[in-house]
Amino acid sequence: MSRDRSDDRLEDVLARAHGQLGIAVYDGLMGRGGPPELRDPDQVLGRLLAAAHRRTGDAVVGRLARRHGRGPVERAIEKGNAPAEGLLMRRSAPVRLKYREQALGCARRCWPLDAVQVTEIAVEAVRDLISSLEDEVLPDEMCDRLLRLSRDVGRVLALPQSAQLPSALVGYDYLDEVDDYLSTCAARLVAQARSSKQLLDSELLPYFGAPEVSWLGMLEVSQDLADDLDLAHREAMALSKAVAAVKEASTDFRGADLRSVELNGVDLEGIRWDASTNWPPEWEQRIWKASLATGAGHGELIVGAEPHDSTVPADI
Template sequence: MTETPSTADARLTELLAQAHAALGDAVLRSLTAQGGVPELRDPDLALDRLVAQSGRALADEITRRLGPAPTPPPASVPDAPDPLRARPAPLRLRYRAQALDLLHPYQVDALLDRLQAAVVCLGRLAVTVFHDQTPDGPEVARLGRVLESAFRSVDELPRRPPRKPSAPAADGYLETITLLLVEHSDRIRYETEAAREYAAENIDELLAQAVDPHPEADLSVLAVAAVDLQDDLEGIRQTAVRLSRTVGRVQDAACDFRGEDLRVVELDDVPLAGVRWNTATTWPQEWEDRIRRVSSPSAPGTYVIKAEPEPSSVAADA
């Protein structure tokens, strides 16, 4: 039987009424499960509570960051295959001095310490302002010094060398080391330039206002700027951690020769102090006794060369 238009409209109205009733029941059950109908709040009061909750969450995050920086994994255990350790051991030993010379300009430990100090100072400043306290002059002056010290450490990092048209020396080994290092230092320099500009535009004037605030000054802007700059510097510090790991990988490639066959290496002009070797390492026959005399055990079956081999050196334990 075909429905008339009036019958269809009545049927649709009935279905809508049933759906509306079902929706109302579902909403009521949901509200009951949450403790009843929520209290109606004044919009300004709700905004104040939201701002307070955000401030507390931000203060908690800053406090967490003020703790000690996480210790990076040992550099001798890379996350991926190491292109340096994959090079032949005789090549790594022959160019050991040059590889270590490439590391001298990278004062990564000092860089990490100064970046961490800046992160901590910015966090303390933000916490002070969030607690409705005005930072004092010495605190502001110290922050300025710490920031300048961190930026200066970045400026001292080596820059990418110009490309040379000649064939790479040492089968490209030294060039590989250089590129691995400057990949991180270039990134640190780029990120620091942006952070330095942000500090000049958003921090310096606000710090002056904080020392001598006028009645209309809104120091909460300073807290937000401090947290933003803190985020930037923490990102730079993480890049510096990756640079530190790369430095460790270069040191390992230049110093760890456990289990390697080094009989083909001419050792007369190779600095050996600091080299790690073990009972499976094979030296040129004429060097075996000289190397053992200047080596000390560092672990069962493992030795470290303490000085350049000399005939008069004290013998190491067998």
Template sequence: MSGPGRGGSGPRDGTAAGAGTGAADTGLTGTGVAGTGLDEVLARAHRALGIAVQDALTGRGGPPEPRDPDRALARLLASAHRQTLAAVEQRTDRLRQRERARRPARDGGLMSRPAAVRLKYREEALRIAREHRPQGLLTAVGRAQLAVQWLIGLLEEGRPAGRARGALARAGEELERALVLPRVPRLPPALTGYAFLETARERLGVRSGRLTERASGSLGLLETELLPRLDDSGSCGAGALEVALDLADDLDLVQRAGMALLRAVREAEEAGNDFRGADLRDVSLEGLPLEGIRWDARTLWPPGWESRVRRASLAIGEVPGVLVVGREPGDRTVRVDR
């Protein structure tokens, strides 16, 4: 996560950073760190950091008002933990997507449903997934996180926070506009027995509800608790920093809920599009939209359909041997590696 961190994690302007660099280098140069114990290494690093901090404070006109060092350290560690967790979750999610692109998932989820059922109700499942996708909500949450981190940095330094207040107000308006996720009507009674659609709806609905609830709570905290403590001139009322820290924690939970919903959306989309290795010989394909379906040499088609589907398919570059059905038949046949 970019943007200013909490707890004064480092110099915030070029002058202070330049002033502290030489002192920090002096404290660690020629110490023979490799042959010392961990305690001595930490002690020397602590001394070098103290020199750098002193230089930075001097460059800013002297130290600020005294603060509880334990609280400052706790905020710094909490901020680092949250940002690390968010980065790890995003990377893990990308790795999961790449792995799913290489082989179908058979973990008892939506992909474990019979291929004939997934294909028959594919359009409905994809529509449900699209309507639950948190398109602008995660973007709005990210901007609110940057704004509140900026505010926290200003408040901890005792600087005017008028511009940060404006950014927070705009982020709150964007969050409110993106907060309402479309409600998908329940299936008619004739379809309620099909577990595939019901499972997809349940998984998406639970995660969507959790995201909406947490985002609404964060928006309420912003509008009723934090913004009233700030004014356009940049001054702040009592407890503004504590409320800002609480809001940062809440927004982190909102982001995690949004990522969970996004993973569920992708699972539903995968179940509606991934038919690699599927047996479709007994499925009546007439009238069914096949555009966007992924298949490979292991996919079994009804008699006469493989050549038709192959003419309409294009190769997926990043996954060898996998084809995706296009809108219209192509001019040449695409081979599938066997």
């Protein structure tokens, strides 16, 4: 193995270790109420770990910058290390629970409409147009159908941009990770939808106002539009999966240790848990009373909106 390749592998390991340490330190701090004050010895330890992590990060970034002129984030992007669906579930359960309402709010903002359905309808409409053009037939209602398609695809362009939420330890804040995950998928979908709408509005629809029908020209543009809309549909599916992953990370707390979480003010409705989930002792009875079996088997429970008259059997 060459020296350069060996150095690259070492830098990758350092960057990955630095990232994992940052997540662990951040989740440990935020899961217990936020950055500590210098009083309790355990909190002092947390502050020292955070400081050590920052210094380690500075050293890693400096080393990479000297050799390659770029840091670990850029190198990760080049290698395609984008957030995967399962990574959110690996974050600390107390942090996921503490910020579940904000995370679910991010998901709702990124999914105000069913973009998968919008793009499916658009693809179907353009394929119908292609079929008609191949037969040199142009249905009377096709222009109106394409105008509705343009309007609906335009709604996709209104998906929100990144909220740029502030973080205590930049790059490791859980809500930053959620926002980056969703906004990256949304940005790709918006870009593809914009390209499709421009092609539709500027190149295909003008054919309907022309004095003579150019079958070949309309067919070529329609085929290009179908390809663009297929890509938009794939990006819509990716965003749909990202939204589902955020909801899953904000809902699934089976087997989680939540004893350190301050639950006052936290919306627990809809949370899935089981007998191996550890709640704060003062909340345990209330959680059992407010929960029902999901019917999914394996002792899975879901927290309801209101307490029940009887407690769910502990041996479920």
